[in-house]
């Protein structure tokens with residue numbers, strides 16, 4: 039069927055959604071700001087507890103069509119749109135940095151954002167199979183190779199070992215409720231769970247697609263890319279004596295200086311920002327797909343008109359978000375730390391408490407005789423994920 043992903047297609051499309059600015063832009067600066075290894079450990083714990091259960095739940099809900107809680111779809115399209123607006127601003131920075139690295143200067147932010155949206159819309163325009171699946175099948179391998187090249191180049195620099203230590207050495211005294219909230223937010227952000235992007239992709243899954251296996255594959259790829267990105271960035275930052283706690287501007291302001299100090303740095307710089315822009319693009323297509331398929335399904339809007347409408351809406355929002363740093367930071371905090379985990383919580387509640395128990399357990403089978411694993415996942419979705427998210431929320435905002 040034309041409008042369905044193949045088995046590998048859906049894994050790569052979901053991995054394309056997951057691997058994005060979250061891994062290469064946000065993860066390094068979050069590690070830098072939150073004291074290195076301590077954050078990494080809590081982050082990995084979050085992935086282990088929430089990753090497979092919540093992602094499988096979101097896939098399940100999407101494939102099932104959220105029939106019993108239709109309002110969930112309205113909520114998701116709203117969070118997606120807000121998230122997309124914020125994401126576009128950062129995507130604009132990436133494209134601008136890419137432009138600068140090949141000698142294009144002096145173009146205003148808004149134009150770069152528009153270029154990002156137009157590229158997203160162009161892929162969407164070609165459809166699920168011909169646009170999305172084809173794009174991710176080409177781009178994901180390129181992305182891995184670029185990251186490896188940059189990582190190996192970073193590790194070859196003198197003094198890079200400090201950076202590796204910073205990434206892996208955990209100082210447990212640095213773990214605070216805020217750090218845990220940040221790590222949970224980062225986990226949902228990076229895995230693309232909680233805004234309905236993966237639920238939307240799941241609509242185009244084959245009926246027999248194995249959910250826990252698909253989730254595990256996507257999570258392994260996403261985590262590998264995040265750690266590789268850390269390994270690519272910190273050694274270089276330390277080798278040149280730069281500050282790892284620079285914040286959101288880390289990859290945009292610190293890295294160009296790092297690249298300038300490297301032999302062959304100009305090429306690495308182009309490759310790096312190409313990598314970042316590519317990663318962003320395979321994520322934004324998953325966001326626009328939420329909007330387009332929603333408009334199609336709920337309002338009967340034709341796909342191409344939906345894409346045009348979504349592009350205009352996101353551009354307006356991005357221009358607004360770009361207006362002030364305060365607004366941008368506020369949007370980032372709101373979506374990352376609250377909206378995404380709250381979305382994940384709703385998916386867990388829906389699948390754990392509202393859907394048919396036997397059907398869910400059947401869909402959670404990792405292999406035909408894996409009843410025990412399926413039961414474990416089901417119980418995690420039902421009993422562990424919702425209270426854990428609620429606890430981390432309350433702790434993070436000082437209610438405990």
Ligand code: PHE
Nearest residue numbers: 056058059060227228230235
């Ligand atoms: N996971 C993407 C990233 O790491 C962001 C994203 C979140 C994309 C949710 C789609 C949906 O950059």
